[in-house]
Amino acid sequence: MAEKYDPVELDSKWQRRWEEARVSFVDTSDGADKFYMLNMFPYPSGSRLHVGHGRNYILGDALYRRERMAGRRTLNPMGWDAFGLPAENAAIASGVPPREYTTGNIGRMKEQLKSLGLLYDWSKELASCDPAYYRWNQWLFLRMWERGLAYRKTAPVNWCPGCRTVLANEQVVDGRCERSGDAVEIRDLTQWFFRITDYAERLLAGLENLDWPERVKVMQRNWIGRSEGAEVFFRVDALVEPIPVFTTRPDTLFGATFLALAPEHPAAARLAERSPVPADLSRFIERIRRTSRLERESDTGEKEGMDTGITALNPATGDSIPVWLANFVLPDYGTGAIMGVPAHDQRDFEFARRYGLPIRPVYRTDDREPDPEEMTEAAPDGGVLYGSGDWNGTANGPEAVRIANAWIEAHGLGKARVGYRLRDWLISRQRYWGTPIPAVHCPDCGVLPVPDEELPILLPEDVAFRGVEGNPLEQSEAFVATSCPGCGGPARRETDTMDTFVDSSWYYLRFLNPGDTSRMVDSQRAAKWMPVDQYVGGIEHAILHLLYARFICRVLKDLGLVSLEEPFARLFNQGMITKLNPATGKIEKMSKSRGNTVSPDELITRFGADTVRVYTLFIGPPEKESEWSEEGVAGAWRFLQRVHDVCGRALAQPGGDLPADSPLTRFAHRTIQRVSEDARRFHFHTAVAALMEFQRALADAMEAGGEAPGTVRWGAELLVRLLHPIAPHLTDEWWERFGHRTFLVDSAWPSFDPALATTERVTLVVQVNGKVRGRLDLERGAPEPDALALARADKKIRTWIEGREIARTVYVPDRLLNLVLR
């Protein structure tokens, strides 16, 4: 009987050995056979990892080990997305300084990752809160500023009263702060932005050839939200300059019966002044502006507006049309002003009906002109243009838009234009724990960039958090007081810090030269190692992080630092782990706040890391969500016990030569094929199933005897090799006991002989009229006549075909014979 399987001892033994041998170290100055594998770097939170987090890392490590065994020089680095609000909130709650808090969390989290047997190249570890890292955020910011890609503007912004900071649009979910859940207010503040909209077209085009999940690409496409149309100028009484309007339907220009501006529109206040009812309009503007984003968005049905009493000119018809202010016109999309075409736009229709504005159809079908009086909703697309001058008779569609655009341009009334839903990236945060923005405010010279030589602008560490209102950096006179880089006079530093998504938008490059003090990116190493070949992380980053990273990579390309636009060649999003929430009685995503977490720590102590890994990978297809089961863990444990046991018995067998052809060797080759294909698709759950079957076959063969000497031993060694990416500790142990002196990650992934990955005999399914009526055992590759003869002779099948004519046979060799009667 083999000795007891003691996983805890094996865990510590092999984790120590791997670390001592620096088994995961990669020299990135050499790019030969490179494979860059990357898990999204985590935020080092104060709570322990649960098995839901574990899935991401275990999957990554299995892929990494498998890629190593396939012979690639695989880089698998890890770092820390270490800036962010929780550390600052902890400082406010408990007084622990953010750096101390963060450093402590990193230490604990690193130990936890190691306890799962994950092999990261820790020599490249980085943390975004390290000045050696964030100084390059500042450097990048300055380069972007020089190029007009970073700029300041006063804008109505999303303000989270709970976090006391501005949020990006992406961080507002259902009108609430994605982090704290507070209702978001609208405030006017001067903020720093990155001009991501300049890159909208390139970001959209780049999606085409990415090997990414389709759903993520679709989400990004929708987020960028490209639409083709035209910008048309409307002359307005009482204003000198015309109001530009963006429309995707320039072909309906003759049907525009009113103009509507967002209350936030720059011209709205001036229109109010010159209107017959200035006070009413001012109140309306104020009321809409103060409305929180939540209310304005939840208010989907209520379209509200106010007539300015001023008129504009429809440039196509020459008619006077009223100018309104309306709450459904968004200030930050298009031009913040629309032409209202009630006959052909549902929103405009509802607005026109509510306020009695004229409705003028411009498309008709089959000689029937729609009667505005009878319309209950905007007309559906279709028909041909009428009442539209030269455009009359054109069918609804792209051609009509083309004709309209040409006419508008020819008459100098506007131009064809592409609009995007995407808005510029607001990067200012009125918080402490982030990268200081390297700008200086001088009373004489204005806002000036910090000279490169002064970088990094260090975050002061002696700042008070408890009982402090506003941005803590403003409290630090030592930080704020400086001299102007222009005139040398007294000046004040910018106290906003950068959104932490800036940190995570280029860290994948920094793993190639983490300690480099002379430059942000090592272009030569980047040329050798980029792109990341396989990126693994949660679907929750489908838009934010992944879009920003693709943007910054393009900026770095334009700066000449890298030569590629797409940083992540392949992306994989693992599904969440769910579990019953005792509070709600529902199956929900595992999270600390829901109180339904399972800690890997206890499981590792009881069963060892390999059991946690096997079960996590076995639980289901990794791209889907899966429910955690305590009982399932025990099943994984039993499997590893059996592997241990079968290896123990195989050790007593003679080792040696490649075994001869036998049922077991054929099953083994088939298993290599299955596991290899499954691993390529990340389907470790079916790979584990195949290995469970193989383990059983091996044990049965041992029991039965009859295999040639050496075959069983060879099979056990094969089992250990195939199982290594999934259960590394147990398998490295047995690899050593079997007399090998290498680590399994440094051994070759087994290859199979296609001729042996099949059985010699096959079970042929015999169908009669498509229904299974029997099975035949015959030699692989048997010709159809042989199979047919056997089928006719079969007693069971005969009863089904007796006395009837076979009209047709369908024969799929080695699989199926279908007899179609009559």
Add this chain to the structure above:
RNA sequence: GCCGGAGUGGUGGAAUGGCAGACACAGGGGACUCAAAAUCCCCCGCUCGCAAGGGCAUGAGGGUUCGAAUCCCUCCUCCGGCACCA
């Protein structure tokens, strides 16, 4: 509302045009044991039948095909994303 994805035993799931339910979990039975634990073996979709065997079954309905969980159409449900985007 629009755009994606999914729906298979008691449960997680397998099979992506060719034997539906691999592999597990739970459950039932048995072996070993003084006993228990552990371990091992057998059974395990529904239904008719003593049995041999038959019928039904992959959310619902229809279609294509010799053959459909898989492809197509309509509908239902659930999950995710977006949502006055002009």
